[in-house]
Amino acid sequence: MCLQFLWDFVRAKETLIKSPFFPVLFSFTAYMAFCLPYIALDFLSTRLPNLRKYKIQPQSYPTLGMMVPCFIQSVYHHVVWIFPVTFLHWYWKPTNLPVIAPELPEVLLQVGVCLLLFDFEYFLWHLLHHRVPWLYKTIHKVHHKHVSTFALTTQYSSVWELLSLGLFAAINPFLLECHPLTEMIFFLVNIWLSVEDHSGYDLPWSTHRLVPFGWYGGAPHHDLHHLKFKSNYAPYFTHWDRLFG
Numbered sequence: 001m002c003l004q005f006l007w008d009f010v011r012a013k014e015t016l017i018k019s020p021f022f023p024v025l026f027s028f029t030a031y032m033a034f035c036l037p038y039i040a041l042d043f044l045s046t047r048l049p050n051l052r053k054y055k056i057q058p059q060s061y062p063t064l065g066m067m068v069p070c071f072i073q074s075v076y077h078h079v080v081w082i083f084p085v086t087f088l089h090w091y092w093k094p095t096n097l098p099v100i101a102p103e104l105p106e107v108l109l110q111v112g113v114c115l116l117l118f119d120f121e122y123f124l125w126h127l128l129h130h131r132v133p134w135l136y137k138t139i140h141k142v143h144h145k146h147v148s149t150f151a152l153t154t155q156y157s158s159v160w161e162l163l164s165l166g167l168f169a170a171i172n173p174f175l176l177e178c179h180p181l182t183e184m185i186f187f188l189v190n191i192w193l194s195v196e197d198h199s200g201y202d203l204p205w206s207t208h209r210l211v212p213f214g215w216y217g218g219a220p221h222h223d224l225h226h227l228k229f230k231s232n233y234a235p236y237f238t239h240w241d242r243l244f245g
Helices: 004-011 022-045 064-092 104-131 133-144 159-175 180-198 218-228 239-243
Strands: none
Touching (some): 022 180, 064 159, 104 133, 104 180, 159 180, 180 218
């Protein structure tokens, strides 16, 4: 019942949610909303020393000239590529909104499992694209243009990389038969964690500081990957990189 009020609020927007435009609007709006605080931080921290200490690579700050191409590419990818794909999915599998909300333990468990599955899938994909030169040059190299990442570099990638990761994110809730609310929550968490990974900041409340035993790498873990290229292939958790040395 603790999620029923939230789900009733979502279902009240049924016309919007069942629209073929909703998935791409949801994805882009969430992405930009999560990027904006870090964009503000990038501009403020150059002037405020108290903020600068949280920058992982303090010698490097993104400029407006670096941010704008990332933003334009993201808009282009969402309009030209992501929208047609989500439209086909909408046509093939219309959205069904059940009356009853999922139980909170079910949501927490399924979101956790979806994150672990995505982390494993992306680890394998990522490792493969670094070990096979043709795949790196053809597909993944675009994402490594910036060795010092900032929030808007999260989705700065080739269209094939973006669609591959989108497939991983979409297939796991489908396989687990997640409730639509669980699926939305997973997408939001996944987008947030991806943006945080590329933010370039190690803040006191960063996710990796909240997860014990170093199980979660966070921004410092992924920032090192962009700096050195040959380590830290998993996007979120650290166990796969440790197991594979």
